[in-house]
Amino acid sequence: MAAAGGALVVIGAAVAAVDRVHVVVLRGVDAWNGPYVPPQSAGLVRTGLASEIVAVGALAVLVALLWRAAGAVAGWTRARPAATAVAVLTALWLPTIVLGRSAIFGGRRYWWLGDDAMIAMRYARNWADGLGLVWNEGERVEGYTNFLWTAFMAAVHAAAVPDRLTSLVVLLANLLIAAATIPYLVRMVRLLGGGGFAVGMTLVAFVLSKPIFVWGVSGFEATLLGLLVVVALVRILEDADRGRAAPTTVVIIAAVSLVRADALVLAALLYVVLVWLVPDRRRTVALIALSVVVPLAYHVARIAYYGDVLPNTAVLKTSHWGGRYEAGVVYAVDFVRRHVVFVGLAVLAAAAGTAARRAAGAVVAASIVYAVAAGGDAFSDFRFFVPLLPIVFALAALATEQLAATAAVRGGVAAVAILTMPTVVPGYAALAAPSGFDVGNVEIALTLDHEAPAGTAVADFWAGTVFYFADVRGIDLLGKTDPVIADQRPRSDGMLPGHNKFDFEHSLSLRPDVVVANLAVPVTEGELARRSVGPYAFTGLLFENETFRRHCLAQPVPVATWRTMFVCDWSPLQPAVDDWRLVRRS
Numbered sequence: 001m002a003a004a005g006g007a008l009v010v011i012g013a014a015v016a017a018v019d020r021v022h023v024v025v026l027r028g029v030d031a032w033n034g035p036y037v038p039p040q041s042a043g044l045v046r047t048g049l050a051s052e053i054v055a056v057g058a059l060a061v062l063v064a065l066l067w068r069a070a071g072a073v074a075g076w077t078r079a080r081p082a083a084t085a086v087a088v089l090t091a092l093w094l095p096t097i098v099l100g101r102s103a104i105f106g107g108r109r110y111w112w113l114g115d116d117a118m119i120a121m122r123y124a125r126n127w128a129d130g131l132g133l134v135w136n137e138g139e140r141v142e143g144y145t146n147f148l149w150t151a152f153m154a155a156v157h158a159a160a161v162p163d164r165l166t167s168l169v170v171l172l173a174n175l176l177i178a179a180a181t182i183p184y185l186v187r188m189v190r191l192l193g194g195g196g197f198a199v200g201m202t203l204v205a206f207v208l209s210k211p212i213f214v215w216g217v218s219g220f221e222a223t224l225l226g227l228l229v230v231v232a233l234v235r236i237l238e239d240a241d242r243g244r245a246a247p248t249t250v251v252i253i254a255a256v257s258l259v260r261a262d263a264l265v266l267a268a269l270l271y272v273v274l275v276w277l278v279p280d281r282r283r284t285v286a287l288i289a290l291s292v293v294v295p296l297a298y299h300v301a302r303i304a305y306y307g308d309v310l311p312n313t314a315v316l317k318t319s320h321w322g323g324r325y326e327a328g329v330v331y332a333v334d335f336v337r338r339h340v341v342f343v344g345l346a347v348l349a350a351a352a353g354t355a356a357r358r359a360a361g362a363v364v365a366a367s368i369v370y371a372v373a374a375g376g377d378a379f380s381d382f383r384f385f386v387p388l389l390p391i392v393f394a395l396a397a398l399a400t401e402q403l404a405a406t407a408a409v410r411g412g413v414a415a416v417a418i419l420t421m422p423t424v425v426p427g428y429a430a431l432a433a434p435s436g437f438d439v440g441n442v443e444i445a446l447t448l449d450h451e452a453p454a455g456t457a458v459a460d461f462w463a464g465t466v467f468y469f470a471d472v473r474g475i476d477l478l479g480k481t482d483p484v485i486a487d488q489r490p491r492s493d494g495m496l497p498g499h500n501k502f503d504f505e506h507s508l509s510l511r512p513d514v515v516v517a518n519l520a521v522p523v524t525e526g527e528l529a530r531r532s533v534g535p536y537a538f539t540g541l542l543f544e545n546e547t548f549r550r551h552c553l554a555q556p557v558p559v560a561t562w563r564t565m566f567v568c569d570w571s572p573l574q575p576a577v578d579d580w581r582l583v584r585r586s
Contacts, residue, residue: 085203096432097171104586111167113219118464124153135481142311143481145261149221191237201397210422222386240277245284250291273359316486317497324375331376341417345396378496440562445469446583459512492537504545513571
């Protein structure tokens with residue numbers, strides 16, 4: 001097997017080299033020095049059918065090798081699979097963090113996160129600078145939903161880390177958090193009654209999971225939330241064995257509720273499981289009552305500070321939108337479809353398992369129902385289900401270990417489950433390469449920061465990277481930080497929450513100096529018509545707005561980026577923009 005596997009890997013590498021491997025391997029050193037510019041298609045790399053087929057074969061060999069490394073061989077210690085999983089996870093994540101989320105501009109390397117995470121970074125920096133937990137100075141709008149993660153980001157800024165490096169610190173923290181999850185995941189599987197096989201299958205799935213990887217190396221809070229959920233379940237299961245709840249257990253569950261606003265649901269479910277499994281319920285309920293004091297105090301303070309019960313982003317994504325349940329069903333069904341073997345096995349484990357397994361399954365099921373009610377997510381790769389995936393992997397591994405009669409059958413079931421779920425490979429190079437969108441947005445931001453006076457008003461659909469790296473006043477065209485837009489009805493039939501509400505008349509009434517469109521001009525009428533429908537209809541509809549056409553369309557800034565900046569005729573910037581120079585990637 002080793003010889004055949006080695007040959008397959010070599011063939012796969014040779015076939016994929018044209019489109020995939022050279023991006024990470026052959027140009028790694030050049031990427032550090034700056035000359036390699038990724039394609040402007042979001043960093044995606046074209047791949048052929050042959051390379052994908054061979055890469056799947058290589059993944060099968062990798063799964064087999066990792067399986068052995070993860071402790072499926074009898075006699076290995078419990079520490080060995082965890083250490084191996086940490087090493088593999090680091091090998092996958094670190095190159096992406098160092099090279100795939102950074103580029104050189106003006107002779108200096110800048111790191112960034114996913115655009116929505118960069119919204120939280122702007123809030124965090126303003127908080128650290130003494131301006132308050134706001135997106136724009138003096139405007140109290142809750143356009144973030146990840147308080148605990150934003151507080152960590154604020155601590156990074158308070159430590160005087162340069163803005164070009166703050167994202168690197170956050171990304172490395174996510175790597176450490178993901179690595180710290182692994183030993184707790186091993187412990188959770190053991191507490192649920194699993195042996196070495198279940199541990200190995202769970203760890204291989206965790207390390208190779210594309211959703212866990214994507215959101216981790218994009219700097220989102222899902223990694224932290226996943227760790228806290230796993231730790232909380234471990235503590236709950238240990239408390240159940242002891243017969244009494246420990247104070248640290250309820251503290252951890254309370255922390256879950258502060259990571260994201262909607263993690264209140266997860267925290268409530270974990271509290272219910274704690275009461276369900278621990279016999280001493282009077283003590284448990286008393287501890288729960290004490291532990292919710294801090295979250296309640298936070299929410300009281302939050303409501304007093306912002307003047308609204310719900311975060312503005314929650315209003316934006318759920319209010320006045322009848323289609324959100326349909327969108328939520330599509331989101332949940334897609335998750336189940338993409339993880340169908342794991343979900344099916346997890347259902348078997350929960351249905352025919354111990355009370356602890358049923359409780360873990362109930363947490364997953366109830367969370368999926370909540371995601372449906374909330375309308376799902378605008379992004380692929382199942383961000384809202386990332387904290388649940390370790391539980392799904394563990395339950396499925398337990399079912400496989402228990403129900404499969406022989407080692408060969410168990411290995412076959414595990415291989416099918418892993419090969420049919422979204423994995424980091426094949427396609428690692430595309431995931432690890434810098435996104436052309438992100439590189440372009442940093443170019444726009446640094447150009448604005450260099451050329452426009454401080455405080456220039458800029459309107460944009462992307463509310464993160466541009467407004468983090470540019471010292472400007474932001475106008476969010478999609479309403480994440482604008483309560484007027486958030487409380488309206490959708491303006492298009494798009495089914496992506498947070499992307500179907502916009503009010504260009506309102507946004508332009510705020511008198512932006514610069515409007516950043518999502519298209520590069522010139523653009524044909526046919527292209528505008530195509531871009532005026534569907535989930536991103538706002539892209540083309542901006543060009544149909546009469547105020548934009550009358551006051552802004554005729555003055556594009558003469559710099560070549562993947563999008564177009566327009567200076568409106570009411571702005572004092574208009575005469576000077578002809579001299580602007582793009583801060584381009586080196």
